[in-house]
Amino acid sequence: MLKYLYSNGSSLSAGGGLYELGNKIEYKKLYNVTWENEKDVTYPKYVSDYFNLNLIHDAECGSGAPRLVRRTYEHIEKIGLSEAKKTLFIFEITDPIHRIDMFCKKIDDHVIVNARYDDNANIENLSVVYSYSPTNRNYSNDIFVGEVEADVQQYLTKYHDPVVYSNKFCGELVGLFSFMEKMGLSFFYMFENEFLRNPYKEFYDDLDEKHKIFIDDDCTSSSHFCLKNKLTIKDELNGFTGDTHPGYFGYKKFSEVVISNILRRIS
Amino acid sequence: MKWFKYDTLYVNGSSLTAGGGLGNSDIKEEYKKLYNLEWTDEKNVTYPKYVADYFGLKLIHKALCGSGAPRLVRETYEYIINEGIDKAKKTIFLLEITDPIHRVDVYCNQINDYVIANVRYDNDYSYDSKISSIQIQRAVTKHGDIYESEYFEGKISDEIKDYLNKYHNPVAYTEKYYGEVAGLLSFMKQLDLTFFYMFNEHTLKNVVSFFYNDIKNHEIRIDGHNCINQFAGINKLTIKDELNGASSDLHPGYFGNKQFSEKLIPALEKLLKPKVIAFGDSHTQSFLEMCNSKMSWAVDYVNYIKEIPKNYIQNISEHFDNLEIDNYGRGGISNQTIFDTFISNKHNINPKDILIFGWTTESRFRISNESNSFVDIIPFSAHPKQNDDVSKITTDEIAVNKLTYNVWWTEIMNYIKIIEDLFPNNLIYHWTWVNNKTQWSNRLWSEEMLNDKHIIVVKDDFNQYEVNYREIILDNAEILYDFSKNINDYNIHEDFKKTNKIIIINFNESNHQHLNYLTKNNLKVRYLTPTDYKKTCYEKFIPYKKYNTIYEETNGAVDDLHTSRTGHQELAKDLLMYIESDIKQGNNKKNVKISLL
Numbered sequence: 001m002l003k004y005l006y007s008n009g010s011s012l013s014a015g016g017g018l019y020e021l022g023n024k025i026e027y028k029k030l031y032n033v034t035w036e037n038e039k040d041v042t043y044p045k046y047v048s049d050y051f052n053l054n055l056i057h058d059a060e061c062g063s064g065a066p067r068l069v070r071r072t073y074e075h076i077e078k079i080g081l082s083e084a085k086k087t088l089f090i091f092e093i094t095d096p097i098h099r100i101d102m103f104c105k106k107i108d109d110h111v112i113v114n115a116r117y118d119d120n121a122n123i124e125n126l127s128v129v130y131s132y133s134p135t136n137r138n139y140s141n142d143i144f145v146g147e148v149e150a151d152v153q154q155y156l157t158k159y160h161d162p163v164v165y166s167n168k169f170c171g172e173l174v175g176l177f178s179f180m181e182k183m184g185l186s187f188f189y190m191f192e193n194e195f196l197r198n199p200y201k202e203f204y205d206d207l208d209e210k211h212k213i214f215i216d217d218d219c220t221s222s223s224h225f226c227l228k229n230k231l232t233i234k235d236e237l238n239g240f241t242g243d244t245h246p247g248y249f250g251y252k253k254f255s256e257v258v259i260s261n262i263l264r265r266i267s
Numbered sequence: 268m269k270w271f272k273y274d275t276l277y278v279n280g281s282s283l284t285a286g287g288g289l290g291n292s293d294i295k296e297e298y299k300k301l302y303n304l305e306w307t308d309e310k311n312v313t314y315p316k317y318v319a320d321y322f323g324l325k326l327i328h329k330a331l332c333g334s335g336a337p338r339l340v341r342e343t344y345e346y347i348i349n350e351g352i353d354k355a356k357k358t359i360f361l362l363e364i365t366d367p368i369h370r371v372d373v374y375c376n377q378i379n380d381y382v383i384a385n386v387r388y389d390n391d392y393s394y395d396s397k398i399s400s401i402q403i404q405r406a407v408t409k410h411g412d413i414y415e416s417e418y419f420e421g422k423i424s425d426e427i428k429d430y431l432n433k434y435h436n437p438v439a440y441t442e443k444y445y446g447e448v449a450g451l452l453s454f455m456k457q458l459d460l461t462f463f464y465m466f467n468e469h470t471l472k473n474v475v476s477f478f479y480n481d482i483k484n485h486e487i488r489i490d491g492h493n494c495i496n497q498f499a500g501i502n503k504l505t506i507k508d509e510l511n512g513a514s515s516d517l518h519p520g521y522f523g524n525k526q527f528s529e530k531l532i533p534a535l536e537k538l539l540k541p542k543v544i545a546f547g548d549s550h551t552q553s554f555l556e557m558c559n560s561k562m563s564w565a566v567d568y569v570n571y572i573k574e575i576p577k578n579y580i581q582n583i584s585e586h587f588d589n590l591e592i593d594n595y596g597r598g599g600i601s602n603q604t605i606f607d608t609f610i611s612n613k614h615n616i617n618p619k620d621i622l623i624f625g626w627t628t629e630s631r632f633r634i635s636n637e638s639n640s641f642v643d644i645i646p647f648s649a650h651p652k653q654n655d656d657v658s659k660i661t662t663d664e665i666a667v668n669k670l671t672y673n674v675w676w677t678e679i680m681n682y683i684k685i686i687e688d689l690f691p692n693n694l695i696y697h698w699t700w701v702n703n704k705t706q707w708s709n710r711l712w713s714e715e716m717l718n719d720k721h722i723i724v725v726k727d728d729f730n731q732y733e734v735n736y737r738e739i740i741l742d743n744a745e746i747l748y749d750f751s752k753n754i755n756d757y758n759i760h761e762d763f764k765k766t767n768k769i770i771i772i773n774f775n776e777s778n779h780q781h782l783n784y785l786t787k788n789n790l791k792v793r794y795l796t797p798t799d800y801k802k803t804c805y806e807k808f809i810p811y812k813k814y815n816t817i818y819e820e821t822n823g824a825v826d827d828l829h830t831s832r833t834g835h836q837e838l839a840k841d842l843l844m845y846i847e848s849d850i851k852q853g854n855n856k857k858n859v860k861i862s863l864l
Contacts, residue, residue, distance in 0.1 A: 077445055105432070155426075159374055159376060160376070164374055168341055171454075175344075175451050182453045183478065
């Protein structure tokens, strides 16, 4: 009997953009919908409500596969195997290339480092945050501006290769899924793109039947689904913002896809 | 070792496996002085080298001084990806796992590869601890470039130390690898790779002990020691011990590595060596057991040839240096009991084991006796009846039905499917002594069909049917319609006034009007299919061959049709041809392909 839903992923699951005050005001104005915590209007919340499960919403804007792998193991270790067996895990997986998981002694916790590279693989810009969302933030991101960002940028320039870093997580991700499969845990996943799947294509082909969230032929994630169905924040707010994250109605509609995938596999 | 299917030994671990200390010139000089022993590369005197040599394997010795779980996890994934699953399946992985706390895996752009940063903290167990010292180990890049430890001293080690002091926590770093190591081992298990692990410390195991309890049969423990350093320490086989204190180095010594390998090799051999597990009837049960249970034909035969011959299972075992045998063959049992025996004993089967099923005649089946237990019926024989409520005539009639209709072979096909689904990674072979010729019933009509005016419809292309079966169909038809031909004028209701034996062939080739005719006229239909289930089932077996019988071998002196000593030798030879070919190919049934883009 399932009791919990554990969700991990990026801004596409965390309600990216829906924490922006301007967007919230515009939604109120256009649709008379309001929320305090943007995670309350994302698909994991609707899915957990539908199945009457306690939600552990661990998705974060800027997060990628490295944080997802680490946090999922931590969560299983924390709650133990018997509780993990009562948990439905939903993963939305994005590439590690711009999403580095790093420990920062200044806060004695991990931070999300988002790096953008130019054509020569040099870091063009970089941000270090605990959380992009003002709602779910324990530390002000200002504390990372300056020294921390400079340290991290300098270090990454000399001791980090984005391609090597990304390749490392192809293995770590199949390790996580193999572990969960071996332990008999219930999990579903969706990939934003094929990069992490490709080296282990046939491994995933085997796993997909049980664990992949099938959306449609063109879409593999909430982002694709909302772009295709014109349900991004930008679409829903009629161009008020350029933000193409899933919108309020996009998440609602997308949750129906996730729910039907789960219903089909779990009776 | 003909049963051995591996060609490579992949080893990863720390200095305990890499020959730590044995590369130091002063230590080497002391070994030369005391024992007249010399070596150039210290890896050549480590236990992995002895293991690889014993089994005749190519050694990929990736253990390095200072290395820990992070590098081990990363490099093992890399090996599997780069070599591909076929190669990985022919590899034995030996992993000596040490805690990550002092062993940080760092990428260094200056050499375009990873380096090992060995760090010491003022307090290992505190989030606030500072690095008291750092050493970057000698690195050999994937392109073969060598960077001595001194290369990294100064700027690089200072930068890494500064970074680690601010952005690295030894406890958090260690915690990350609780899951990562379990993940790697799960993945290897999922791919059914052959791997063994040793943990130097228990830190990484304890948190996910539920997982390690599940994969205990992959753990190497020698004399109860969980790692070579314990073994060498307790047995006074460290470098320090062997050099009588001339060095304080506590790494396993030359003899420590040798003695460890001498214990490890038989342990590995036991873990790797397959068993032959056999299921079947009297053609599979050993002659010795048959004689012990006083089976007259077996006693007569043994008396005649003046020896207890080996059966095919024993011949196969002997060919592979006497593999252990679990033979569940039992005379007189039915296929249902053969399958039941498999189900009852499947927990004894490991993926390395070779499974052989000798299926018996389809005419045998089971009923319950008065004690509510199954008994196998051998029909048409002088056996007493097995339950007073079931007459001999009844069991004989059931047996006739089973012999007459080859649909019964689907039972064995389903058993085979279950066996192969349950054991997707084992070498599994099926055979039978039962003649492969299919018999077809001459009679297609039952009284009920004739009384109720059924018609027989052959849906498929009539030419697909075996010649014999086609003839039987034609013989059973008093009126035959071939719907592949252009027939316009027929009235089956009128035909029924003349005969009740009407057969339509090539029904699927008929036009829409014909198809509707049966429904519109409310005709009762029995369909025939062309499938020869027996033939289909035999495709799952090794090609059928009639093996030499006791009657033939003794020129009729022993009147029995069981497989003879010569027949068992022939059968073993045939099975060995398939087994050896599969071993050579690595039995890559799962065939998961992976490659790094």
